[in-house]
Amino acid sequence: MTAPGRRQILQALTGLLLALFVSTLSSTVVATALPRMLRDLHGSPTQYAWVVTATLLAATAATPIWGKLADLYSKKSLIQLTAGVFIAGSIAAGLAQDAGQLIGARALQGIGVGGLQSLVQIAIATMIPPRERGRYAGYQSSVTALSTIGGPLLGGYLVDTSWLGWRWCFFIGVPFAVVAMILLQLTLRLPVVRRDNVRIDYWGATLITGGVSLLLIWVSFAGDSFAWVSWQSAVMVGGTLVLLALTVRVELRAAEPVVPPRIIRQRTTALAVLGSLAAGTAMYGAAVFLSQYFQVSRGHSPTEAGLLTIPMMAGILVFSIVAGRRISRTGRLKPFLVTGAVSLAAGFAGLGLIDEHTPLVLIGVAMLLIGAGVGMTLQNFVLVVQNVVPLQDIGAASATVSFFRSLGGTIGVAVLGAILAHQVAGSTAEGVPAPAAYGAATGHIFAISAGVALLGVLAAVLLKPVVLRTSLDVPAPAKDSSTTG
Template identity: 60%
Template sequence: MHSSPPAPMSRRQTLEALAGLMLVLFAAMLSATVVGTALPRIIGALHGSQSQYTWVVTATLLTSTAVTPIWGKLADLYNKKRLVQLSIAIFLVGSLLAGLAQNTEQLIAARAFQGLGMGGLQILVQIVIGAIIPPRDRGKYMGYIGAVMAVATVGGPLLGGLIVDVSWLGWRWCFFIGVPIALVAAVLLQLTLHVPTVRKADVKIDYLGATLITGGVSLLLVWVTFVDGSFAWLSWQTAAMVGGALLILALAVWVESRAAEPVVPLPIVMRRNTALSIVASLAVGSAMFGGAVFLGQYFQIGRGYSPTKAGLLTIPMMAGVLLSSTVIGRLTSKTGKPKPFIVFGTVVLTAGFAVMSVIDHETSLVLLSAGMLLIGIGVGACMQNLVLIVQNSVALKELGAASGTVTFFRSLGGTIGVSVLGAVLANRVTALITEKLSAAGMGAGAGKATGSLDLSALPAPVVEIVRAAYGDATGHIFLISAGLGVVSILAALALKPVTLRDTLDLVPAPSERAASADAAEAAPRP
């Protein structure tokens, strides 16, 4: 193996490259969340159901999650700049296909393809930053990246609401909007980005491991979507799906333990701080994606606000993440100690979930804003620091795999969170609607339309029942999120305290340097 030495970049070159990286990351994250408030309108226009509502988001998260470790591993083997450009191209094609979809099935498929590029962009940006900036200085820049992700994650629903409320644009522009941004970023990166290339003579990509991981997770998510609806919890379908998924995942672990270049390196995963960061990342991923997705639905269907107003009402969360990411990113660089900020973030995040767990269709907007602000502050405080604390503990040659592994599990947390919480919400909404329809003396025929989100097609009395059901059911999913938050607090507290290093690569310990010197001295001279 040989690698070209990392050419030092000037501050100006670094900032120019970072501008391109942040721009393309913004486009990717925006495309993931811009549908948050637009989805009720999109699914209504395409005559989709609540299950399909969830899968428009889950399909993107699932594919982006599945390919994250692959992109991470490829970044350890090939030119990082070329990989960024390839992921941009895939993202652009997926965005165009999604915008041209004629039904929900086509939309879900296009979003799944789009996720292949989005997964690459989300992890490659962090890897490139790790390759050009030492960990001690990286906290500040990671704070900026976190702020960009925050604005896109929480600001996306606001933009989506504006787009669907503007008649001359229409919902299809929710998917087209990322195209010009990504094109500008691609040109900027071509001109400014310079990163070292690492080449290996014998390159082996663990496609089998990636396929098994994706298959196992996908089967679990399909089960979560249909259980208690299409079949019972205790049924042969449950046994087949859950048993099959666990078997596939167990086989994936076996394959990963023997692969020459595993997509999820078990030695890295089993390190204390990496394992604990993964656990904490599950709750953060659930907050990032679940909050944006279901709050948009809550405000529109549960409270009756327009998409634009629904987006505006999520501003407290966006403000919390933006402020927290920026301030805590700088504090992390200044102190060099990320653990206290991770603990702080998980505690505040859990408190925000607890506040949101009591909401219903008549909850004060002041209380809602307080809960969203806390969630935003919590996400901003720990999201990037969880990646940073892992990057600090690995050598430069392992940077891609380590970053990809943590980001993979954070995205997996979001995927599972959206899928599981969406299934819980759908089942609870159905139960509440059935109960309220019966109490109002309406026949079962009135409830047949409740699987659709096109409220304009429902009678006025039924619309009120559906709105109340969605408003009352949303608090239940945040109660589940609060439970995940408690787990993330325990994981954060158990993290081993570290001080961020000032060098790009690990510095060998004195004993290792001495041993290396002795070996060189003992080596036969030509």
């Protein structure tokens, strides 16, 4: 299969990157607005984390399904469909009247976000060979960094502007999504590489989502609404184990499982999945809880909180571009994955020492290390897997890695949010002032994040060195010389 020309690629990338921009913006723009948002809607600390978790969980469940559909139907049509779902969820979230409605709308929005983020990756992989993808990674990284940097700043500005308000954090993405749909219709031309007899594993997706959801609900409410050792805990933990056991059974028997064993069994894919889990936990956890720390513990406004996260976002931008160009030139990924994973763990170890009095310069250095780590690992773990699978499996393989990255973010935000809420509640009950309680608790959850980030270091170190291929598809096996004339 011949790759399209550079001009055609750049034209198609315009709509694809705009879709990626709006999906990433939807996650980062709410970070600085969450405290005000939950205060106006009379939400609880547990609901604070679930406004983010609902989107991540829905995206996690939807990602492998969109990936399978991409192996069956037009990728362009699917991207436009997910953009429509995203628009509907954004409007519903902007009109929410209580925290429950907001969480439900964010779940709908997450279905669209999961589709946009995974399908854009799949479309790019269909157009550009792995070795050449680094050349275009600068555009993709710049868009991701712009939405990541601009999101908290934009969210803070909207919240602090009286005639706009936090509801515009959701409305603002609608026109971008509409423009992306139009551009994709005009510029994106992709062949439909169909696989025969592909089936969508709805049961697998439903069971794994149900199991993870029940686990996260238990973690969020245990110790608050009911005791850790209670009949409610027994029912939820037992139900989680049953659902996950059924998931394994269904996945082993499914014709086209949501997490394909033939892909997961490969050492490269398994390690990339482990690394993506760690990177996902890091990225989402840092974005959510740093903004809360700056506002609640340090007393900054939403806009100031957004400005204070710039070192992390700048690290993502600079190091993703540099790494992408070097990878395109050399074809080698492992050195950047190892360096990025170590940087990520070191950054979180630094944040694990913070309290309400930590100098902002030291926090900025730690955030820069985290940004550098995310920039060198997040997209490249996907690229590792895309390099070893044939073109017809690009959808399933890309979606599998994205699935576990979202799963890591979902579990990370929910679990870390529950730990933070419980620790703050205990400290304030003992008479500790709220700013000090939040400062100490935030340092605690980032120390836990550093331990999770070490899994990414392990995955990167154990990866076999690979050289990225220069073709869109894997080379065909050579014919046996004994059968050729």
